[in-house]
Amino acid sequence: MDVKLTVLGNHGPYPGVGGACSGYLVEEGENRVLVDCGSGVFSRLQQYTGLENLKGIVISHLHSDHMSDLLVLRYAVDIMQNKKRMDAPLNLFVPSQPEDDFDRLNYKNAFNINKISKDTEIDIGGLTFSFRKMIHPVLTFAVKVKGKGGNIVYSADTSYSPELIDFASGCDLFLCEAALMNRDMGENPVHLTALQSGDIALRSGVKRLLLTHFWPGYNVEEVVAEAAAVFPSAEASVAMRTYDV
Numbered sequence: 001m002d003v004k005l006t007v008l009g010n011h012g013p014y015p016g017v018g019g020a021c022s023g024y025l026v027e028e029g030e031n032r033v034l035v036d037c038g039s040g041v042f043s044r045l046q047q048y049t050g051l052e053n054l055k056g057i058v059i060s061h062l063h064s065d066h067m068s069d070l071l072v073l074r075y076a077v078d079i080m081q082n083k084k085r086m087d088a089p090l091n092l093f094v095p096s097q098p099e100d101d102f103d104r105l106n107y108k109n110a111f112n113i114n115k116i117s118k119d120t121e122i123d124i125g126g127l128t129f130s131f132r133k134m135i136h137p138v139l140t141f142a143v144k145v146k147g148k149g150g151n152i153v154y155s156a157d158t159s160y161s162p163e164l165i166d167f168a169s170g171c172d173l174f175l176c177e178a179a180l181m182n183r184d185m186g187e188n189p190v191h192l193t194a195l196q197s198g199d200i201a202l203r204s205g206v207k208r209l210l211l212t213h214f215w216p217g218y219n220v221e222e223v224v225a226e227a228a229a230v231f232p233s234a235e236a237s238v239a240m241r242t243y244d245v
């Protein structure tokens, strides 16, 4: 059985025209888990699955471009519970900070909220999720998903991190943010440049590199070319495309 990754949205920190921010559906057989839920993701998710068929939602960090659609998705859960189409809260796994953002998630009986800490390893519907803390202004975790058929590492948001190289080591599919280009790196970047994404992919020995978290102001082909200078098979993730892992 193959693990599949569907890219629902790959923009950040805001969606470009017709786009959506970070959101990725991971599936193995009937097991479906949503990873991140930025603006526009819930609408696109419903083209693939209803909420009643989702085993859980994992959020890498509480920046709005990775979680804002949770604030409307929870209304849908509540309504489905009232209509008896869902009989339990949806399992939600999120970092516990920033506290104000964490506290906002609690709504009626919509979510069964679990805090992610550094060492959490959890089984969600037969897929194993593990986490590694990244370098970003809020508590942020890279996410590893292991299924029977393969594994995926998702960088979340981070500046250059040796921890990410270790965490992604040898993975089948490396979904890595490339929010910046080298020319715009500045002195204290909170994101990776495409060049750094390629470098991390090379050092980790990943089998496949898919770039994501595209800033709408960039030409994606140029972003990919920058990463491909060090990791020649680098690809742009394509929204609404499903990848076999």
Ligand SMILES: [Zn+2]
Residues within 6 Å of the ligand: 061, 063, 136, 157
């Ligand atoms: Zn962020």
